[in-house]
Amino acid sequence: MTTPIVECVPNFSEGRNKETIDAIAEAITGTDGVTLLDVDPGSSTNRTVYTFVGTPDGVVNAALNAAIIGRQKIDMTKHKGEHPRLGAMDVCPFIPVRNVTIEDCIACATKLAAALSKTLSVPVYMYGAAAKKEYRKTVPQIRSGEYEGLQTKILQKEWAPDYGPSTWVPEWGATMVGVRDFLIAYNINLLSTKEQAHRIALNIRETGRGEESPGRLKAVQGIGWWLDEANLAQVSLNLLNYKVTPIHKAYEEVCKDANELNVAVVGSEIVGLVPLDSILQAAEFYIKKEKLFVLEEDQKVCLALSRLGLKDFNPKKRIIEYCLVENNNSDSLLKLSAEKFIRVVGARTSAPGGGSVSAYVGALGAGLGTMVGLMTFGKKQWDAFDSTMRKLIPPLYDAMNEIMGMVDADTNAFNRYMEALKLPKSTAEENKVRDDEIEKGLLEAIDVPLNLARKINTLWPILQELAKIANVQTGSDLQVGVRCLTVGVWGAYYNVIINLKQLKNEVMKQKLIEEVNECIDVAQASSDSILSILQLRI
Structure with a gap:
């Protein structure tokens, strides 16, 4: 499973003292499970925004470690700046990035708020999706009156903090901890x-x-x-x-x-x-x-x-x-050189197999179509087709990128199906769980190649129009591209059919058989038509 990633963006009321700014950054980088992505201080605002990502537990620990340093080094009684503020750690939002939900982030916010109040004895207000009261759901609502007004505001019953003491902590003020989407x-x-x-x-x-x-x-x-x-x-x-x-x-x-x-x-x-x-x-x-x-x-x-x-x-x-190092996943088949990919395919393992190869070949076909379009666009002798080429090229380019993603998706789906086969089956309950997971795995293993065929079949009308007007010198390239795309659909067909044999849902099986057979008919007829057009031009 992909590692869950949460973003945390605490704003500290210090943008001028480099020693303090660096000390807070070091507290974050010294925490396991997080990566500090950005430190953005502002002198006039007297505020620094820290951005880091990590596991849910990691970002909570890093935010707490940063707050501990902030408590030691920031004195709000001396703070002045252009930016509105309520406290030393002014706001600390958690944002879902990958494989986490808003509810997961609310749990992070709750853990941090409890830890801040317990460890530092400071007042904490919850905002955004983590808010506990509707009338103080936004930062401006809570921050109204700012730090200077908090001394009397915090004593009002309706403005008692969600965590921590309802007392004035002059060196700190108060902190707002929340959950939001990207701001x-x-x-x-x-x-x-x-x-x-x-x-x-x-x-x-x-x-x-x-x-x-x-x-x-x-x-x-x-x-x-x-x-x-x-x-x-x-x-x-x-x-x-x-x-x-x-x-x-x-x-x-x-x-x-x-x-x-x-x-x-x-x-x-x-x-x-x-x-x-x-x-x-x-x-x-x-x-x-x-x-x-x-x-x-x-x-x-x-x-x-x-x-x-x-x-x-x-x-x-x-x-x-671009900052998430894991985005450059070294396990991705697409990160391999062409030689390495071929050797991995040729190894004595079940995956990557025909499904990933079908996607790889399909992506090459869409790539060749894109190339032919670009070798026609912008050339003076084909200026008359400028507006047409602007319409034809983007969907081919987008399809190339989308199909590339299916290279890994097919292997990943196969691996998840194989994991389902390894589930225990000692009891009736275990057998039911195993059967359900196998069926889900099969449907995913069917869905990936079927989506490949569907995507390729959207390209035939575009390629037919391109074949009529493209730079004739690239005709053979387009012929190869059309053949690659046809192979992609046939490869998808074979992978769907072999997995359908094991599917228990007979109604679903029949529906999918009809669809994949239709995909083959469309691909074969369309590719024959395009190749005929090209043969007459070359």
Whole structure:
């Protein structure tokens, strides 16, 4: 099973004292089961954001270890900064990344809150998905009045902390521990006054200027402030749900208001890490807006960073998927050289076998189709087909990437089926569990190759159109690609059929037999038609 990964992003109210900032980072890196991904201090805000990932127990322990150091080294009675704050460890959210649920993260938050109150004797409020009271579910609700107002606020019955003492701890304040989805802390730089930046923030943040004057963007918090170290103002935004309000939407709206105020936008910055798809969203927006043609992921990332003015953003260190070392899984068949892959296939083992090879060959077929498209696109003699090629190439490229993932998926499905066969069968209960797991394993082992056939069969209309107009010098490449894709479907067919023999659900079996037979008919007829077109042109 894939290791469960939780992200933790504690914000400490210290952004100027390097010794303290480094000591907290060392407390995190010295904890087993976690990887510190980013440390982002801000002098004007006097705040540092730490981002780390790890196992559920690991991130809880690391957050506690960091808080212990923060308790020793941060004195809130002396703290001043542009960023609103409630305490030394101001907020500490847990975010599900991989193979974990919101409920798992709530358990992490609860463990940390209990440990903070017990170990440090400090008040803790729960927020987000971990909130215990509806009227204090968000950070702004809890932080209202900030550190200075907490001394009297904490004595009110309705503002008693969820954990820890209802007493004023002046050196610490209070901590907010919560659970949320990815929050993107996004700042847009302006050559303006602090007041102008704040006016723009009020225009676009969801709460706006109050209930009677809401802002334009949903799931957005915002404030305007001044950065002495950069000699500029910022519209500082929290994008609470980047799928509701994506980065590029926030940026474009700020640019719109800045233009109306005749002030210059001079780039932006992201604090901490972001999911890859949040950057790709921006890329797709600008590709469509500017009628561009960009296929490669790294080029899309480059485009998004350029258009958003993210000059100092290093994608290898700031995009969470790129930071997870396990993402470069050395066990992946796709990480093997071509020679090594062939030798692994040729070894005396059941996997990788025909299913993974079928996917590998299918991916090569889609790759050849993509190549033929790219060898036609952009050449002067085929300018007349420019708009058509822009439509034909992307689905072939996307299919190539999707099918590549099936190389490992097929072997993994087979291995899980084999594990089910090894389950104990000494009792009736064990036999039932074993039979259920075997049936699930079979369905997965069927589903992977069947999805391969389905995906390949979506490509035939595209390839037929490509065959009619593609660079004739690449005709043989497309012929090979079509044959590879046909082999991919036949390989999927053989793998489905052999696994169907053991399936107990007869209704499901008959339905799948009919579908896979139809896949073969479609693939054979389509490939014959495309090859005939190419034969006439070559």
